[in-house]
Amino acid sequence: MAPDAVQTPYHQGSRSVQDKLGVRDLADHVGRSMAQGLRPVAAAFLEIQPMLVLGAADATGAVHASLLTGDPGFVRATGPRQISVAGASPATDPLAAALAREGTPVGTLALDPRTRRRMRLNGRSRPTPRGLAIEADQVFSNCPKYLQKRELYEGRRPEVPGGPRRGARLTEGQRAFVAAADTFFVATVHAHGADASHRGGNPGFVRVLSPYALEWDDFPGNSMFLTLGNLAADPRAGLLFLDWTTGTTLQLTGTARTTYAKDGTRTLRFSVAEAIETPSASPWRWSDPEFSPANPRPGG
Numbered sequence: 001m002a003p004d005a006v007q008t009p010y011h012q013g014s015r016s017v018q019d020k021l022g023v024r025d026l027a028d029h030v031g032r033s034m035a036q037g038l039r040p041v042a043a044a045f046l047e048i049q050p051m052l053v054l055g056a057a058d059a060t061g062a063v064h065a066s067l068l069t070g071d072p073g074f075v076r077a078t079g080p081r082q083i084s085v086a087g088a089s090p091a092t093d094p095l096a097a098a099l100a101r102e103g104t105p106v107g108t109l110a111l112d113p114r115t116r117r118r119m120r121l122n123g124r125s126r127p128t129p130r131g132l133a134i135e136a137d138q139v140f141s142n143c144p145k146y147l148q149k150r151e152l153y154e155g156r157r158p159e160v161p162g163g164p165r166r167g168a169r170l171t172e173g174q175r176a177f178v179a180a181a182d183t184f185f186v187a188t189v190h191a192h193g194a195d196a197s198h199r200g201g202n203p204g205f206v207r208v209l210s211p212y213a214l215e216w217d218d219f220p221g222n223s224m225f226l227t228l229g230n231l232a233a234d235p236r237a238g239l240l241f242l243d244w245t246t247g248t249t250l251q252l253t254g255t256a257r258t259t260y261a262k263d264g265t266r267t268l269r270f271s272v273a274e275a276i277e278t279p280s281a282s283p284w285r286w287s288d289p290e291f292s293p294a295n296p297r298p299g300g
Helices: 012-021 024-031 040-046 172-179 226-233
Strands: 051-057 063-069 075-079 082-086 104-112 117-128 131-142 165-167 183-190 193-200 206-210 213-218 236-242 249-260 266-278
Touching (some): 012 024, 012 226, 040 075, 040 104, 040 117, 051 183, 051 236, 063 183, 104 183, 117 193, 172 206, 183 226, 226 249
Parallel strands (some): 063 236, 104 193
Antiparallel strands (some): 051 063, 051 104, 075 082, 082 131, 104 117, 117 131, 165 266, 183 193, 183 236, 206 213, 213 266, 249 266
């Protein structure tokens, strides 16, 4: 085992899901890839990214997934176990106050649609004069399953971010936005940390049940069950939807629960406590997607 490997990557929540589905041995094998340190290939990957997803709990305990953006190089490794992020979250972002405190547990996800690569780094943040630093507890990559390929257009969009629109339910436009999504990000927490992850599929894979509820099927993955394990221990969650063309973001906070069918398939239902829509939150423009060949076909 590498000297920077994580000795115990799973807490009891993840273990309970792994045991329920009979994949503990496979999860142990996959978990050996989890490290505390940043290898050179990981550092190089981070430095070409124009965005970073961050998940954490705010001062009230609500969990959010937020999008940070910048010119490539705004996220970079500054030590064997540390990354720095230039620029702070906007004051209107629900996680701004939490990130201004030292020691906030955070999960981060660097996802590159251009290459269908992604990397997760979980740890604790502290504010710096230029933005924030995150000391890593876990660093690992995921396979490209369910990740849609997109190209990044040159140049920033001219619009400045609009003020956030908050509500306790999804508007008709927001419901249509979610129903058409092929990607979203999910933030979860556990007693000692936080995690940010990705979910993808063909449009319609997220089903809008009402202005207060969504659901989606949990597609087969790496058998680690970090997200479902966190939710087994703590149902708080945050979702982030991004309009890849306009840069608008929709952040949802609430709770999620998992139901298990006899054949081992899983469905998650999310209850909305608050919706925050921010026009032009991202300055980047992405192409239409080339859908992942792993995406299940509707009805399949």
